[in-house]
Amino acid sequence: MDIFDFSEGREGYYGEYGGVFLPEILHATIEELLACFRQCKADPTFWREYVELLQNYSGRPTPVTHLANLSQQLGGAQIYVKRDDLNHTGSHKINNVMGQGLLCKRLGKRRVIAETGAGQHGFATATMAARFGFDCKVYMGAVDVARQRPNVFWMENLGAEVIAVEDGQRTLKDAINECMRDWVANMADTHYVLGTACGPHPFPEMVSWFQSIIGLEAREQLLGLTGKLPDRVYACVGGGSNAIGIFQGFLSDDNVELIGCEAGGLGAGSNLHAARLAYNDASVGVAQGFKTYFLQNDQGNMNETHSIAAGLDYIGVNPIFSYLWEQGKVRFEAATDEQVKDALRLCMRTEGLIPALESTHAFVTAIDEAPSMGRDEIILINQSGRGDKDIFTIADALDDQKWKDFICAKADQYRQEKN
Amino acid sequence: MALAEYIHQRREQRDILVMAHVVCGYPSFEANMQALEIMHAAGVDLVELQFPFSEPSADGPLFVKANEASLKAGTTIDQCFDFMHAVSQRFSFKVMMMGYYNTVYKMGEAQFVERLADAGGVAFIVPDLPIEESENLYRLSAAAAIEPIVLMTPTTSDARLAVLGEACRGMAYVVARKGVTGSKTAMGDDVLALIERCRRHTEVPIGVGFGVSSRDDLEVLRGAADVAIVGTAALRAWQTGGADGLREFFKALLA
Ligand SMILES: Cc1ncc(COP(=O)(O)O)c(C=O)c1O
Numbered sequence: 317m318d319i320f321d322f323s324e325g326r327e328g329y330y331g332e333y334g335g336v337f338l339p340e341i342l343h344a345t346i347e348e349l350l351a352c353f354r355q356c357k358a359d360p361t362f363w364r365e366y367v368e369l370l371q372n373y374s375g376r377p378t379p380v381t382h383l384a385n386l387s388q389q390l391g392g393a394q395i396y397v398k399r400d401d402l403n404h405t406g407s408h409k410i411n412n413v414m415g416q417g418l419l420c421k422r423l424g425k426r427r428v429i430a431e432t433g434a435g436q437h438g439f440a441t442a443t444m445a446a447r448f449g450f451d452c453k454v455y456m457g458a459v460d461v462a463r464q465r466p467n468v469f470w471m472e473n474l475g476a477e478v479i480a481v482e483d484g485q486r487t488l489k490d491a492i493n494e495c496m497r498d499w500v501a502n503m504a505d506t507h508y509v510l511g512t513a514c515g516p517h518p519f520p521e522m523v524s525w526f527q528s529i530i531g532l533e534a535r536e537q538l539l540g541l542t543g544k545l546p547d548r549v550y551a552c553v554g555g556g557s558n559a560i561g562i563f564q565g566f567l568s569d570d571n572v573e574l575i576g577c578e579a580g581g582l583g584a585g586s587n588l589h590a591a592r593l594a595y596n597d598a599s600v601g602v603a604q605g606f607k608t609y610f611l612q613n614d615q616g617n618m619n620e621t622h623s624i625a626a627g628l629d630y631i632g633v634n635p636i637f638s639y640l641w642e643q644g645k646v647r648f649e650a651a652t653d654e655q656v657k658d659a660l661r662l663c664m665r666t667e668g669l670i671p672a673l674e675s676t677h678a679f680v681t682a683i684d685e686a687p688s689m690g691r692d693e694i695i696l697i698n699q700s701g702r703g704d705k706d707i708f709t710i711a712d713a714l715d716d717q718k719w720k721d722f723i724c725a726k727a728d729q730y731r732q733e734k735n
Numbered sequence: 736m737a738l739a740e741y742i743h744q745r746r747e748q749r750d751i752l753v754m755a756h757v758v759c760g761y762p763s764f765e766a767n768m769q770a771l772e773i774m775h776a777a778g779v780d781l782v783e784l785q786f787p788f789s790e791p792s793a794d795g796p797l798f799v800k801a802n803e804a805s806l807k808a809g810t811t812i813d814q815c816f817d818f819m820h821a822v823s824q825r826f827s828f829k830v831m832m833m834g835y836y837n838t839v840y841k842m843g844e845a846q847f848v849e850r851l852a853d854a855g856g857v858a859f860i861v862p863d864l865p866i867e868e869s870e871n872l873y874r875l876s877a878a879a880a881i882e883p884i885v886l887m888t889p890t891t892s893d894a895r896l897a898v899l900g901e902a903c904r905g906m907a908y909v910v911a912r913k914g915v916t917g918s919k920t921a922m923g924d925d926v927l928a929l930i931e932r933c934r935r936h937t938e939v940p941i942g943v944g945f946g947v948s949s950r951d952d953l954e955v956l957r958g959a960a961d962v963a964i965v966g967t968a969a970l971r972a973w974q975t976g977g978a979d980g981l982r983e984f985f986k987a988l989l990a
Contacts, residue, residue: 344890601841
């Protein structure tokens with residue numbers, strides 16, 4: 317199935333979801349972006365250049381690892397993991413960012429802006445900007461700036477300017493609004509590097525296209541390792557870019573089940589989660605430039621969301637997923653903060669893997685379902701990022717006393733240096 | 736009386752009209768009413784009532800804060816329509832809704848138009864609803880004699896202006912510069928050239944907004960535009976000087 321084969325007059329729509337809902341002032345900019353993207357997508361040399369860049373700069377192709385210990389322990393399906401955590405900067409975000417960097421060069425623009433929640437996308441964008449020689453400004457909610465200092469540190473040291481956004485809930489969605497405000501003023505020389513498969517067309521299609529490299533590689537690698545396709549593929553869903561990336565390797569395979577794992581936060585009914593499709597709390601709306609399921613109230617104002625993983629903490633979801641979910645093509649589940657902590661411990665102890673808190677959501681659902689599957693069945697999990705860069709958050713999540721003692725000692729030392 | 740006709744009639748007496756802006760429920764509905772009384776006394780011709788939204792991405796910092804504070808105080812859509820009803824009964828100026836598309840989408844386009852008409856509103860400005868997505872809403876509003884205000888901008892090509900011009904009813908809203916609401920616009924030849932370009936594509940009266948803040952700005956627009964749209968500058972006057980500050984602001988603007 318080709319989800320990007322739009323019917324006449326429905327460009328940018330996936331069923332009733334997607335579209336372009338932007339102020340008139342951005343019409344010409346979006347048209348220019350769309351035209352440039354269409355050229356790139358139709359030009360095989362562009363994709364070749366993109367793949368080579370990721371190979372030379374980011375370590376692609378990332379491997380697929382068989383988790384023999386965990387599979388054995390759970391006693392069911394054989395678990396394989398696509399290792400996008402091994403990318404430069406530690407997550408799949410770099411794929412999209414490098415692609416948009418090449419595209420930005422073709423657009424002839426010299427400045428990039430980006431929103432970031434966890435900081436992973438901002439980190440990747442700052443890296444790309446340094447490499448390509450673009451000016452770079454990253455908008456980040458003030459709450460996220462406070463809880464993700466290590467990523468802010470890297471962004472600033474890579475030469476990006478980080479703006480703490482003080483409006484709204486002061487998280488990812490507010491950073492996106494602020495990017496829009498920058499873009500409507502500076503579109504002439506600025507490209508907006510959106511970090512996930514959300515926002516107005518062509519962003520969902522474009523980000524999905526760049527991330528499809530995950531699925532293309534994984535399919536071939538798994539066939540090489542096992543001679544078979546997976547029975548189920550699991551990926552975490554924040555905005556929905558790593559998931560659509562790996563799923564695209566298997567969309568035409570009717571016997572491969574695709575499972576999106578959202579942030580269950582404190583659980584169903586708690587109102588403190590970011591599960592748009594797995595729980596019953598979201599409804600269809602139009603915000604941030606596109607139509608999809610949003611966590612919103614009956615007045616159409618957005619709700620507060622929560623997740624242990626900042627990168628999943630978002631009100632809306634990839635419009636392609638709203639469609640594929642309704643079509644029964646992708647199943648959605650949620651993992652709670654507590655389940656994520658347990659699964660992370662299990663992964664570290666049995667396999668020596670440290671998935672990012674975001675990616676661990678996919679592990680939760682896979683670990684839950686693996687025992688009831690046959691030993692000859694195959695599970696593929698997308699490990700979208702690595703957790704060691706999140707040491708502060710994970711140490712908090714695991715409530716590690718020795719780490720806290722270390723931080724206190726370090727703080728004392730800095731205080732003494734100051735005096 | 737239809738919006739365009741109203742503007743034409745008032746234009747026979749005055750060479751430029753003024754449209755003011757109020758964010759419903761900020762700082763309170765009582766304060767809104769007081770501000771509108773001042774605007775009415777000063778001779779304001781049109782008012783846009785902004786329905787607050789949680790993601791006001793086309794607004795500048797002052798309106799963003801106002802949207803946020805209003806929602807935090809618990810402002811609902813019902814209250815906004817009730818307020819609009821009270822305002823349209825009480826004052827002679829024309830009232831329109833300004834807001835974001837999700838507000839309309841969530842309640843349903845047909846219901847939105849019906850409630851707007853019932854509340855005495857004559858038009859709506861929904862900046863994040865592009866013309867391509869507005870066919871149904873424009874059709875419904877035509878049937879209810881409600882005008883959709885189309886925005887024309889400095890980045891809009893002539894070919895695109897022709898398309899937008901086709902859809903214009905009541906009044907066209909010319910955005911004086913790039914960016915969001917709030918910061919100052921250097922009101923000069925660029926804006927006049929843009930208005931001239933827009934005139935070629937529509938017959939309806941033209942309002943100019945974004946950064947219109949002073950009597951000097953009005954002087955520049957006089958003879959070129961039909962309506963000067965004043966938003967942030969008035970809110971700033973209220974915030975810094977209260978009711979007296981607002982009175983002074985409009986006095987200086989319109990004297
Ligand atoms: C490691 C990692 N995985 C997943 C996500 C969620 O984004 P998406 O759903 O677009 O893949 C993020 C976002 O920051 C992330 O950092």
